[in-house]
Amino acid sequence: MRIAQAFAAALTGLMLTGSAHAEQPAAGIVAPLSGPSELLGKQILTGATLAAGKQASLTIADDACTAEGGANAARTLVQAGVKVAIGFLCIESIEAAAPILKEAGIPIIAIGVRADSLTDQRARSGWPVFRLGPRGDGERNAVASILTRLWKDQHFAIVDDGTIYGRELAETLRAQAEQAALKPVFTDTFRPGLDNQIAIVGRLRRAGATHVFVGGEAEDVAIMARDAAGLDAGITFAGGEALRAAVADVPLAAGTLMIGLPEWSEVADPHVIEAFNAAGVLAEGYALPAYAAVQIAEQAAEIDKPLADALSQQAFSTAIGQIRFDEKGDLTQSPYRLFRFDGRRFVEQEVP
Secondary structure, three states, X not given: OOHHHHHHHHHHHHHHHOEOOOOOOOEEEEEOOOOOOHHHHHHHHHHHHHHHOOOOOEEEEEOOOOHHHHHHHHHHHHHHOOOEEEEOOOHHHHHHHHHHHHHOOOOEEXXXXXXXXXXXXXXXHOOOEEEOOOOOOHHHXXXXXXXXXXXXXXXXXXXXXXXXXXXXXXXXXXXXXXXXXOOOOEEEEOOOOOOOOHHHHHHHHHHOOOEEEEEOOHHHHHHHHHHHHHOOOOOEEEEOHHHHHOOOOOOOOOOOEEEEOOOHHHHOOHHHHHHHHHHOOOOOOOHHHHHHHHHXXXXXXXXXXXXXXXXXXXXXXXXXXXXXXXXXXOEOOOOOEEEEEOOOOEEEOOOO
């Protein structure tokens, strides 16, 4: 049976029962299979199911991205006797599920929850959570780390749109630049959502900025780059992962830099991509991280230690690269990378 057909059958038969087989399954998959995040939940289920293979025994639980759903999903997994829980996209769900799973000795490989508190409180909570995705502060720390190295000899400026997101990116970059004895030639807050950004671009030009980090949305970055080109200002713009959401009306300028996550389908093991293609399903969104999570669980189970200890002490080879968790359960290496827009797509760049 093709995975796409198996997926449809799973949804029909599992939404109420939560179990794919009568025997005790080895792994539990927790994902929002109803509600606004259903599409993302299906990506998790697709990747995990494909990685596990036809012979695997899985328990599948819909958490609906709610606290009640997370608690119910955790109880389903405990009752089924699973050894590891894989999935979770929402903080409400995992915070409700984690105490229940901790009590049962079931570690969690979380796919998409970014809240820093999830792992920062591990010493107090004892929750056995291993986060496969980035932390909430991961993007701004990556922006600061990469650009202070890349622009150490440039006349750079930092501007933000006044939102919490934009301001945190900008402030983290400012602080790390200061620690590295680097001073921007210009800093300011701009008004977002305007049809043109001539005013801020003119001030950047007068300040002598050749490189500008924009803490804000893709459309504002695109408009600034367009207006800078109209003034022949010769400015290279950079932004965070929001740049992937650029709108067609104002395309990003070639040469725009982004600090963001890779498209996993572009960097994943080609053999795994072939498996997705052969199954007739897309390796998109959370599908490949979910695939990798199952690989991690399988490799950890082969180690002669309690599963949580194995997850803490081992490096794992996965479809999306080598993964290792630190003492809190976060990734030891940031998944964020530097990209340059070539006019059609973002191409990864080396960082000095």
